Amino acid sequence: MTTAxxxxxxxxxxxxxxESVPAQAFADLLNGARLYELWxxxxxxxxxxxxxxxxxxPFWLTLSMGILVATLGLVFSxxxxxxxxxxxxxxxxxxIFWGLLTSCINEGTTVFISAESEIRNLxxxxxxxxYRMMARNVMIWGFNMAIYVVVxxxxxxxxGWNALLFVPGFILFLINAAWISLAVGVLSTRYxxxxxxxxxxxxxxxxxxxxxWSPAALPSRPAFVELNPFYHLIEIVRAPLLGEVVSQxxxxxSIGMALAGLGxxxxxxxxxxxxxxxxx
Amino acid sequence: xxxxxxxNLTVEFAIFGASxxxxxxxxxxxxxxxxxxxxxxxxxxxxxxxxxxxEINDGxxxxxxxxxxxxxxxxxxxxxxxxxxSGGAITIEGRVGALFNSHAGMDPESTGLENIYLxxxxxxxxxxxxxxxxxxxxxFTELGDFLRLPMRTYSAxxxxxxxxxxxxxxxxxxLLIDEGIGAGDAAFQKKVRQRIENLFDRxxxxxxxxxxxxLISEFCSRRVQLEHGxxxxxx
Numbered sequence: 001m002t003t004a005x006x007x008x009x010x011x012x013x014x015x016x017x018x019e020s021v022p023a024q025a026f027a028d029l030l031n032g033a034r035l036y037e038l039w040x041x042x043x044x045x046x047x048x049x050x051x052x053x054x055x056x057x058p059f060w061l062t063l064s065m066g067i068l069v070a071t072l073g074l075v076f077s078x079x080x081x082x083x084x085x086x087x088x089x090x091x092x093x094x095x096i097f098w099g100l101l102t103s104c105i106n107e108g109t110t111v112f113i114s115a116e117s118e119i120r121n122l123x124x125x126x127x128x129x130x131y132r133m134m135a136r137n138v139m140i141w142g143f144n145m146a147i148y149v150v151v152x153x154x155x156x157x158x159x160g161w162n163a164l165l166f167v168p169g170f171i172l173f174l175i176n177a178a179w180i181s182l183a184v185g186v187l188s189t190r191y192x193x194x195x196x197x198x199x200x201x202x203x204x205x206x207x208x209x210x211x212x213w214s215p216a217a218l219p220s221r222p223a224f225v226e227l228n229p230f231y232h233l234i235e236i237v238r239a240p241l242l243g244e245v246v247s248q249x250x251x252x253x254s255i256g257m258a259l260a261g262l263g264x265x266x267x268x269x270x271x272x273x274x275x276x277x278x279x280x
Numbered sequence: 281x282x283x284x285x286x287x288n289l290t291v292e293f294a295i296f297g298a299s300x301x302x303x304x305x306x307x308x309x310x311x312x313x314x315x316x317x318x319x320x321x322x323x324x325x326x327x328x329x330x331x332x333x334x335e336i337n338d339g340x341x342x343x344x345x346x347x348x349x350x351x352x353x354x355x356x357x358x359x360x361x362x363x364x365x366s367g368g369a370i371t372i373e374g375r376v377g378a379l380f381n382s383h384a385g386m387d388p389e390s391t392g393l394e395n396i397y398l399x400x401x402x403x404x405x406x407x408x409x410x411x412x413x414x415x416x417x418x419x420f421t422e423l424g425d426f427l428r429l430p431m432r433t434y435s436a437x438x439x440x441x442x443x444x445x446x447x448x449x450x451x452x453x454x455l456l457i458d459e460g461i462g463a464g465d466a467a468f469q470k471k472v473r474q475r476i477e478n479l480f481d482r483x484x485x486x487x488x489x490x491x492x493x494x495l496i497s498e499f500c501s502r503r504v505q506l507e508h509g510x511x512x513x514x515x
Contacts, residue, residue: 011282011453014376016361017369018290024364038401045398049389121384122402123360123376191303274364277357278293 374453
């Protein structure tokens with residue numbers, strides 16, 4: 001092999017000075033995003049790897065979710081004496097999006113820690129590991145959404161025009177999931193108690209958030225529902241898919257959280273991204 | 281033209297003791313005003329590289345030598361963009377490739393062929409580039425049908441052959457190598473040598489950190505010695 005055969009490319013010039021390090025946080029996020037080929041392939045590889053040598057493969061995701069949704073739906077509709085045709089679609093969408101949100105956050109806590117070997121040995125943007133984790137969870141969500149389709153067909157649900165609001169709702173949902181995951185990822189790498197704290201907090205929040213129970217069943221809305229950010233995040237995607245109207249409060253809170261959260265995470269990443277390689 | 285310019289580079293990092301890594305201690309030390317718990321925040325700052333100046337030109341084959349902990353690996357990681365400088369600056373012209381741990385990015389549960397792709401992507405190659413080099417890599421490893429088996433079934437030597445073959449397939453202007461390079465049994469060594477020579481020929485700048493004098497005198501044209509993060513000797 002000779003060098004002459006290769007096309008002459010202009011050599012890129014990189015300058016890294018101690019002063020420019022914080023400013024490179026955004027370059028890191030941007031350059032990482034550009035490597036979508038890399039992280040989407042690895043995300044796909046992660047899923048395939050998890051179900052290697054099993055007959056159903058990644059459809060186990062769909063099946064497990066189906067079993068969970070059917071069980072919860074049947075039990076709770078019997079327990080609260082509610083109509084299965086209303087309860088089951090509600091629980092199905094709630095659980096699917098709760099799953100996406102919390103696996104992003106839970107896996108976010110170890111997103112850098114588990115990529116230690118890659119971070120310390122391969123020159124590439126740190127954010128690649130974050131995008132890989134997000135892409136993996138969105139792919140898993142895709143498999144889970146098959147359950148929603150089954151439920152919609154089974155119960156003859158007609159979401160109508162409200163369903164179109166799912167698109168902006170889902171984008172807003174993902175932005176919120178992303179900033180929370182990246183922030184906990186950075187903080188967990190520095191403080192190793194945070195992954196445990198978060199795992200426990202999520203379990204508690206699961207019961208406090210209307211996912212398998214509906215606030216409509218309550219005489220009045222307690223503060224832990226009305227001011228629960230997770231409730232509003234779930235609402236902006238669940239309500240459109242069920243053909244319901246998303247409240248102004250849910251939109252407002254979700255947009256506010258996205259803006260404040262992006263600001264906070266940008267500040268955090270700018271401050272800490274250069275030290276992650278030492279912390280892992 | 282590849283070129284590296286290191287100006288007054290300083291790299292410092294904080295080493296956290298097991299105690300200060302936990303949030304509890306951080307909070308406790310705040311609550312107690314930091315006096316009683318003063319011992320809990322045992323953060324030691326290590327200055328791994330201290331005011332280093334170095335110009336590296338096109339065609340240089342640098343042998344980076346020094347005792348353990350002299351800053352060789354840190355310097356290579358800074359050049360790879362993994363560690364960031366805490367003082368000074370580096371300017372790099374050219375695409376940088378790194379061979380630090382040739383197993384990084386490989387998955388023992390995946391087959392040899394899959395791992396060629398995985399490791400290739402991680403090293404910055406595209407799908408087409410890997411596909412074009414696949415035959416060359418596969419042939420070099422002499423693993424034959426084993427490439428279709430998961431890598432956890434490989435012996436350590438087979439694993440090393442494959443990792444070496446993929447790692448040396450990339451093409452960059454600048455190549456950083458930590459702790460030597462090579463793989464395989466005695467009979468394989470001739471092929472390995474040839475492949476390294478080939479790789480070095482198409483790379484403008486090579487920086488090789490090693491404790492092996494033989495390796496350095498064979499492949500390198502310049503010798504740079506570090507001691508406690510300071511340039512001791514640069515020829």
